[in-house]
Amino acid sequence: MPARPSVLFVTDLAYQARGRRYCDEDVFLTSRLRNDFDIALCHPLDAAALMDSFDAVVVRNSGPVLHYQQEYDAFRVRATVRGTRVYNPLSGRGDMAGKQYLLDLTAAGYPVIPTVDRPQDLHMLPAAGQYAVKPKAGADSIGLAFVPQDGLGGLAYGDILVQPRIDFRYEVSFYYVDDAFQYALHAPDPGRRWVLEPYEPTSTDLAFADRFIDWNTLGHGIQRVDACRTQEGELLLVELEDLNPYLSLDLVPDHTRDTFVTSMTASLHRFLDAPPHP
Template identity: 70%
Template sequence: MPRRPRVLYVTDLAYEARGRRYCDEDIRLASRLRAWFDLALCHPLDAVALMDGFDAVVVRNSGPVLGYQEGYEAFRARALERGTNVYNPLTGRADMAGKQYLLDLTTAGYPVIPTVDRAEDLDRLPRADAYVAKPKLGADSIGLRFVRPEELAGLPYADGILVQPRIDFTYEVSFYFVDDRLQYALYAPDPDRRWELVPYEPTDADREFARSFIEWNGLAHGIQRVDACRAPEGDLLLVELEDLNPYLSLDLVDEATRTAFVRAMADSVNATIDARTALN
């Protein structure tokens, strides 16, 4: 009997998120992936010591990197040095590399909330009653604050912050991809209760919007979440492109959608293993 692929599933089962239990998602997802892989779970700080014995290292709900920045940098350096098969690949251009992509997408003219990181560029932002200031290396709203227009010029831009207008959006919506295929979408009908998500049926225009950011990021394989808001004018604007360890809210979709997602993820991880085997 051929050996089954071995997967190291990196997660922090003790991580606490507001309004959600990330550990439950990983426990259930990992248990289903065992149909395809010999699978072991480990904390992100243990990944460097363990990863050489596996065919793929799958990074899932490991919490914000800010909580273990030194350990994460060691993991990246070791994985790149050893050519480790990390899923998602470490070549992501979005949240995996910080918030610089919001500036890049703004400059390139993509439908994203306008973003600047210098006082001299403030005139590029539309006028608003309030603005959002957040660190380039932020996550989970860490360090985010709202500021008045008269405060913008005095912000500490040298410390690495981004500024955006505060958008009075109609709702937020997230699109969940495996590789380049949209698996499902969820949205929060009430902007004041953004964690209460329900299934969303995307239009063709919505799909095209979300897929444009997946194509921009250029990952051949991996799980990505495109977070957007519906602006008052009716257009979607990108809020975040999560390509490191996006929470999937799998408990909020029906069983058929969940089963299809798990199968797509298993096929995707297997494709990275097969590609690595072919190279060797």
């Protein structure tokens, strides 16, 4: 590997996200990563055509892939066939692979919002005033709807997930580089998901988040564990984001942001130095 590896940094700088400025975060990250890597930025639709000229592809704030699913699938196939180093690696078991993990974790008894995808399994869900119905291929709350219990029988099952609508105190996110916890943020107001504040996790909180990082077995990369705090005080997994998690780096103290960049830089070097997967 050359002294200064080359990195193709995939980002959609024009993507409009509610309450977040993707472009600012990626402009900041690339400005810092440039100290160690030769970096070029590209739109996700251009990644497959450009990636052969780089030592690694880093997928960051590229937006929901359902907006360009065919092209994303082609990128994954091409990267796999050519042995391209993609960060995060394409072996993630969380959102990168769809929402199946919510079903798997429910069946395995993990602390996750109970999730089913078949009408014959509805009895496994706790009673609730409303139920969240979301597409298996959803992202960013696209396609999310709430229905009463008597509306569950008329749903078109097959490509949807059903969960009880949880009355939670707040949402909290835990951010990791590889398997190392970096920082946490929470949204004190349940109705304002992206109005986040720094959060000091307890050892119990971190043990909760670590379980999902361990389950995912992703050796390298950036992950975000999203959870909600129920009225009873329990944490339940909402999402395990391992494709392109937004990091909200503008909301953490300078020293935390610096530590994150240092951790990501070291992780990328380890990733590039590791033997390629067969």
